[in-house]
Amino acid sequence: MLQHTFIHIQGIGPKTEQSFWRRGLYTWEDFLGHSGGVLSKPRERIVRRGLEESVANIGNVRFFADRLKSADAWRLFGGFRERAVYLDIETAHEAPEAGEITVIGLYDGKRVQTFVNGVNLADFEVAVAEYDLVITFNGGPFDLPVIRHAFPGITLPPAHIDLRFVLKRLGYSGGLKRIEKATGLVRDDGIDGLDGWDAVRLWWDHCNGDSSALERLVAYNTADIVNLEPLMEMAYRRLQFSLLPDLYAE
Secondary structure: HHOOOOOOOOOOOOOHHHHHHHHHHHOOOHHHHHOOOOOOHHHHHHHHHHHHHHHHOOHHHHHHHHOOOHHHHOOOOHHHHHEEEEEEEOOOHHHHHHOOEEEEEEEEEEEEOEEOOOOOHHHHHHHHOOEEEEEOHHHHHHHHHHHHHHHOOOOOOOOOOEHHHOOOOOOOOOOOHHHHOOOOOOOOOOOOOOOHHHHHHHHHHOOOOOOOOOHHHHHHHHHHOOOOOHHHHHHHHHHHHOOOOOOOOO
16 A cells, blocks of 8 residues: 555645546556656656655655654555554553553564563563554554653654554444454453453452462453454555555455
């Protein structure tokens, strides 16, 4: 999808981008190879220069993240999925302003990494720096600000997709567990039905000596991150199809 994208170029909005597609100029290569006449000469020069820079920066996620609106960041997924990581945090209190982090989970499609307060939480800062794209559910308002407060000076991945708002565009509202059920995702019996308040309770049960509470909390957090992957894949396919139905079968 990234190489079908023109809205990161100065002066190009969704309507102009769609006019390119209607003319059969679906990719950067299509535009750079055409003979001109789609735009005025000054605008055409700007677009060509922007696309040449895009080609030169094809592996540089920051280049595109800096130029795309947050609502369009989903377009980065196809080009950077191999450098993406799904993230979710748990806190000792439900309120963000009081949110001491208890657990952070990372999942890159191959392995789960779990960081627990009092055990290995400090290792998170190095681990997350390996990735170019972080994918969360409601991470913009919650997870990422809490992480930045807990790890001053941390280097988070330069690009972020917040699935809460991507899925809302597709008609899915409410919390992650509600959306999971609406899309047919199922959790294990031991954690099915748990929510954020339960995650807080499980942490304090762990602190008070319940030997099984931490294991259950980690399982809950792991389900949060692992289930983000099929939701991201589904949303990406459907949004591609909504923009370019001739090229992408739903």
